[in-house]
Amino acid sequence: MRIHVVDHPLVAHKLTTLRDERTDSPTFRRLADELVTLLAYEATREVRTERVDIRTPVTETTGVRLSHPRPLVVPIIRAGLGMLDGMVRLLPTAEVGFLGMIRDERTLKSSTYANRMPEDLSGRQVYVLDPMLATGGTLVVAIRELIRRGADDVTALCLLAAPEGVAHLEEELAGTPVTVVTAALDERLNEDGFIVPGLGDAGDRMYGTV
């Protein structure tokens, strides 16, 4: 597994406001959207392309276009939905699948309550969207399901990651073609399984009280 922490002053600036407990839901959603676009730029560095011949008004030349089959983008509901628009703005032809997952507050185990994805993902590149990589339990289940369906290249875009979650993914997904792109690798998890310093509950902040 590869991990890429996007080191850029604009990312750090937006993330700081996102973390701030005074940031209201509308601002939180806007910043999450903007951050995804910056992460997506890095995350799609190896998106598959093919050569194409075109004519400019001046001459003939060769360029590239995204190749088939189209990439699949999978937001993990609920909080991952806040990353979808920013991602498909960069990849407008991508197909979108959905996974609904919830983490039990006491046991921290995640379970799947919705699954609407193509059955056959053979040869597909998949981008998973989930703002928080905490224990990593959610992403392990999600990525295993994608690989079981045949995905051969999975990139997870996370706003924040905890070292414990990254280690868990490395252990559970060893040898699988997985990359994690994140805006920051935080310090640790607290006793409730929240990322420290983190930003709190991403879903609540995105869709909760203003």
Ligand SMILES: O=P(O)(O)OC[C@H]1O[C@H](OP(=O)(O)OP(=O)(O)O)[C@H](O)[C@@H]1O
């Ligand atoms: O790495 P993990 O320890 O598995 O935790 C991360 C998950 O927890 C949060 O989801 P939550 O269960 O709060 O659902 P929500 O998005 O509906 O709020 C978050 O959005 C991730 O999906």
Ligand SMILES: O=c1cc[nH]c(=O)[nH]1
């Ligand atoms: O810090 C955390 C951990 C899991 N899920 C969240 O939304 N925030």
Ligand SMILES: [Mg+2]
């Ligand atoms: Mg939540």
